[in-house]
Amino acid sequence: MPVYNGVETTNGDSPDGPDRSKAPPPRDSRDLPSLMLSSCYPITLKFMEVGYRVKFENRNKGSNIKRILGHEPTICDQIQERTILNGITGMASPGEILAVLGPSGSGKSTFLNALAGRIQSNSFTGTILANNRKPTKQIMKRTGFVTQDDILYPHLTVRETLVFCSLLRLPKSLSKQEKTLVAESVISELGLTKCENTIIGNSFIRGISGGERKRVSIAHEMLINPSLLILDEPTSGLDATAAYRLVLTLGSLAQKGKTIVTSMHQPSSRVYQMFDSVMVLSEGRCLYFGKGSEAMSYFETTGYSPSFPMNPADFLLDLANGVFQTDGVSERDKPNVKQSLIASYNTLLAPKARAAFMETKENGIGSYNSKEHRSSDRISIDAWFNQFSILLQRSLKERKHESFNTLRVFQVIMAAVFAGLMWWHSDFRDVQDRLGLLFFMSIFWGVFPSSNSVFVFPQERAIFVKERASGMYTLSSYFMSRIVGDLPMELILPTIFLSVTYWMAGLKPELGAFLLTLLVLLGYVLVSQGLGLALGAAIMDAKQASTIVTITMLAFVLTGGFYVHKLPSCMAWIKYISTTFYSYKLLINVQYGEGKRLSSLLGCSLPHGSDRASCKFVEQDVAGQISPVVSVSVLIFMFVGYRLLAYLALRRIKA
Numbered sequence: 322m323p324v325y326n327g328v329e330t331t332n333g334d335s336p337d338g339p340d341r342s343k344a345p346p347p348r349d350s351r352d353l354p355s356l357m358l359s360s361c362y363p364i365t366l367k368f369m370e371v372g373y374r375v376k377f378e379n380r381n382k383g384s385n386i387k388r389i390l391g392h393e394p395t396i397c398d399q400i401q402e403r404t405i406l407n408g409i410t411g412m413a414s415p416g417e418i419l420a421v422l423g424p425s426g427s428g429k430s431t432f433l434n435a436l437a438g439r440i441q442s443n444s445f446t447g448t449i450l451a452n453n454r455k456p457t458k459q460i461m462k463r464t465g466f467v468t469q470d471d472i473l474y475p476h477l478t479v480r481e482t483l484v485f486c487s488l489l490r491l492p493k494s495l496s497k498q499e500k501t502l503v504a505e506s507v508i509s510e511l512g513l514t515k516c517e518n519t520i521i522g523n524s525f526i527r528g529i530s531g532g533e534r535k536r537v538s539i540a541h542e543m544l545i546n547p548s549l550l551i552l553d554e555p556t557s558g559l560d561a562t563a564a565y566r567l568v569l570t571l572g573s574l575a576q577k578g579k580t581i582v583t584s585m586h587q588p589s590s591r592v593y594q595m596f597d598s599v600m601v602l603s604e605g606r607c608l609y610f611g612k613g614s615e616a617m618s619y620f621e622t623t624g625y626s627p628s629f630p631m632n633p634a635d636f637l638l639d640l641a642n643g644v645f646q647t648d649g650v651s652e653r654d655k656p657n658v659k660q661s662l663i664a665s666y667n668t669l670l671a672p673k674a675r676a677a678f679m680e681t682k683e684n685g686i687g688s689y690n691s692k693e694h695r696s697s698d699r700i701s702i703d704a705w706f707n708q709f710s711i712l713l714q715r716s717l718k719e720r721k722h723e724s725f726n727t728l729r730v731f732q733v734i735m736a737a738v739f740a741g742l743m744w745w746h747s748d749f750r751d752v753q754d755r756l757g758l759l760f761f762m763s764i765f766w767g768v769f770p771s772s773n774s775v776f777v778f779p780q781e782r783a784i785f786v787k788e789r790a791s792g793m794y795t796l797s798s799y800f801m802s803r804i805v806g807d808l809p810m811e812l813i814l815p816t817i818f819l820s821v822t823y824w825m826a827g828l829k830p831e832l833g834a835f836l837l838t839l840l841v842l843l844g845y846v847l848v849s850q851g852l853g854l855a856l857g858a859a860i861m862d863a864k865q866a867s868t869i870v871t872i873t874m875l876a877f878v879l880t881g882g883f884y885v886h887k888l889p890s891c892m893a894w895i896k897y898i899s900t901t902f903y904s905y906k907l908l909i910n911v912q913y914g915e916g917k918r919l920s921s922l923l924g925c926s927l928p929h930g931s932d933r934a935s936c937k938f939v940e941q942d943v944a945g946q947i948s949p950v951v952s953v954s955v956l957i958f959m960f961v962g963y964r965l966l967a968y969l970a971l972r973r974i975k976a
Contacts, residue, residue, distance in 0.1 A: 363415035364548040369678045371409040371447035374402045410674040411610045421584040423602035429584040437466040465542025469553040471534045472783045475523040476722045485715045489793040511536045532563035552583040561589045568592045590632040603641040608662045623665040708794040712802035724810035737818040741825025759908040760883040763901045767849045774853030775870045779863040837911045845904035851963030858970035877901040903952040
């Protein structure tokens with residue numbers, strides 16, 4: 322970890338933060354674990370002839386119609402390739418910042434993903450070396466990658482975010498107290514002390530500022546003391562002052578021996594002066610690679626110099642866009658400008674870059690201790706439960722705001738009150754009305770949890786992929802923490818609903834009957850939630866998954882047994898996979914049993930019963946129901962099956 326000499330930190334045992342009134346005296350660097358006090362392991366990153374191509378289908382007008390009609394694709398309809406990166410060569414050294422400049426679409430993000438080892442494709446070509454060797458798994462664990470988007474949980478505070486990350490990401494040889502101390506030290510080093518107890522927030526929730534959010538993303542990677550830190554446009558969306566302060570932070574990290582590689586879209590002149598090396602990309606090709614202070618003089622020797630003093634970064638981006646001013650007249654999008662710059666680079670700078678790559682001198686780089694962060698795809702039971710416990714705590718902290726927000730609680734309470742008033746003290750013999758209430762409960766608690774849970778995995782996909790790529794936890798521990806963590810969130814609201822509606826509606830006035838009804842309802846909620854989780858994990862698109870779950874629940878409701886009893890043969894099978902059907906039958910069984918007492922009260926056994934309509938409901942819904950054992954068994958099977966499908970769907974996602 323970074324050398325935190327002289328950093329004053331306080332100790333805490335949980336992500337909630339220490340009690341400042343009872344905090345011990347500030348600690349110095351001697352209290353930090355030995356792992357943190359070890360010097361930074363320097364990495365010299367070299368890359369040569371890096372290239373990347375993507376294939377895409379040229380969809381010309383009418384090509385889909387031709388394919389449907391069975392015609393063979395023509396030359397115009399064939400799959401084509403597009404070059405994203407073409408022959409990028411250079412190096413990044415410890416203690417320096419390499420800035421990758423270029424307009425949008427120039428290949429900056431793709432290039433950084435390649436350096437971070439996140440492109441696994443046959444279309445990737447070239448050589449990337451770390452300390453003149455191919456990057457090993459241990460080297461990759463020393464690499465921090467900060468994406469352009471800040472992927473963070475909005476309801477967690479800065480301190481909670483980093484402490485949870487520290488508990489999950491640091492080696493198990495450190496105690497919880499030491500991991501917490503590491504997080505506090507990173508908070509202090511990156512200037513996040515003032516906002517450590519403020520939630521992250523997002524576009525809908527007010528939280529920390531954009532610059533602070535970006536520093537939190539960097540702190541995520543700083544927890545592992547990366548020797549190589551790669552950042553994709555870290556100043557995006559920040560004002561000039563915030564961007565300058567952020568790059569100052571990167572400069573201080575570089576001074577500690579770290580290798581910093583970052584992309585920038587349009588840095589200010591102050592920010593540009595802090596770059597040790599600069600690479601300019603245009604349409605996947607390199608126009609310049611060298612010292613940032615020498616860029617302007619180089620382009621002047623090639624015949625391109627600004628007609629008036631200007632920000633070097635602006636001038637370089639103009640050239641990358643093919644824009645150059647001559648005698649005050651702007652020549653836009655001239656192909657000869659780019660071609661001339663590419664030719665000059667290939668002649669003057671490319672040979673030097675290749676020569677630097679071919680050097681084999683280690684420059685005094687020490688050996689790497691692979692035991693420091695030894696990893697394995699298999700973890701022990703204790704480690705698994707430790708991950709599960711931490712993820713469960715984090716899930717409960719994050720999800721409580723969503724599950725118990727004012728609108729959702731208000732929605733459930735008002736639905737319970739309206740249902741209680743509509744069926745106020747209904748009579749035992751009003752079988753049609755009571756069956757309507759039971760079916761309404763089946764509809765509401767089928768649609769409500771499934772519609773909410775369908776968004777869980779699509780919304781968390783970005784965080785899940787990012788953290789899995791960092792090796793923070795296993796898929797099984799993450800999945801089980803979500804399943805267990807959702808239980809109290811999903812079961813409290815239906816309990817409140819039934820407690821209000823049951824007694825207002827005057828259902829069977831027995832405590833045992835109430836508890837059985839509650840048990841059936843809670844089980845049905847868990848099954849419906851599992852359906853939403855499975856569809857969300859399988860589709861991984863919030864809008865599409867929401868549409869599919871709505872259609873699925875509509876089919877389950879229509880075949881649930883209350884609206885239609887004689888289903889068409891082509892649709893009758895849906896009834897047997899309908900969660901609503903089995904829960905509805907169980908709720909009826911709790912209230913009426915086999916219906917013998919109700920049939921006797923209504924006189925349904927007499928030739929001229931008092932209420933033939935009610936008797937028909939007794940015959941078809943109450944007496945003609947399937948065994949409760951069968952219903953319970955099917956719901957248990959669905960409870961397990963839906964969650965198993967969700968887990969298998971998540972395994973398809975590559976970290």
